[in-house]
Amino acid sequence: MTSQPRQPNHLPAAPPRCDLLEALGHLWQDMPCPRPALGLPPEKTTKPGGQTDKTLDPKMHKALLTSLAATALAAMIAALPAAAETRGYHQVVGVDEDDMLKMRAGPGVGYRIVVGLPNGTVVWVQSCERLGNTSWCKVSLKQARGLKGYVSSAYLQKQ
Structure with a gap:
C-alpha cells in the first residue's frame, strides 16, 4: 500500500487569541495581541512586571466623554423651569x-383631585418641578392660602 503525500496547509495563520495569551501569562508577554477596529477599547494586556494595561483607545475615550457631556446637558435642560x-x-x-383645572394632592395625574379651578382663579406659585413632559407647580389659592396642591404650569399665566 502506498501512502499519499501530505498536502501542505495553505490557510493563513490565525492571529493569536488574546484570551489564551493572557492565560499563559508571562510565557507570552512579548506576543502581540491584535487590537479591535472601529475605536473599541483594547483588551487587557500584561506589561513586563505583571501590571495590567487597561487604557482606552483615544477614539473610544472621546466618544465616552462626548456621551457623558450630552447626558449631563440633557439633564440640565430638563431641569430648567x-x-x-x-x-x-x-x-x-x-x-x-x-371644565376646571384640577389641583391635585401631588405632582402627577395619579394623585387625588383636591379642587377644580376655573379660568381667572389666582394662585401663589411656591415651586415647580418637571415630571416627564409636564411641569407641575406647587400652589396655594390667593383667597384661601391654606388650600394647597399641584397644577400643571401649562395653565398658569404670571400676573
Missing part, C-alpha cells in the same frame, strides 16, 4: 368653559 414657573401670583388660563 418653564415660563410660568416663577414664584409669585399666577392666573389660571386656557381651561375649557365647561
Whole structure:
C-alpha cells in the first residue's frame, strides 16, 4: 500500500487569541495581541512586571466623554423651569368653559383631585418641578392660602 503525500496547509495563520495569551501569562508577554477596529477599547494586556494595561483607545475615550457631556446637558435642560414657573401670583388660563383645572394632592395625574379651578382663579406659585413632559407647580389659592396642591404650569399665566 502506498501512502499519499501530505498536502501542505495553505490557510493563513490565525492571529493569536488574546484570551489564551493572557492565560499563559508571562510565557507570552512579548506576543502581540491584535487590537479591535472601529475605536473599541483594547483588551487587557500584561506589561513586563505583571501590571495590567487597561487604557482606552483615544477614539473610544472621546466618544465616552462626548456621551457623558450630552447626558449631563440633557439633564440640565430638563431641569430648567418653564415660563410660568416663577414664584409669585399666577392666573389660571386656557381651561375649557365647561371644565376646571384640577389641583391635585401631588405632582402627577395619579394623585387625588383636591379642587377644580376655573379660568381667572389666582394662585401663589411656591415651586415647580418637571415630571416627564409636564411641569407641575406647587400652589396655594390667593383667597384661601391654606388650600394647597399641584397644577400643571401649562395653565398658569404670571400676573
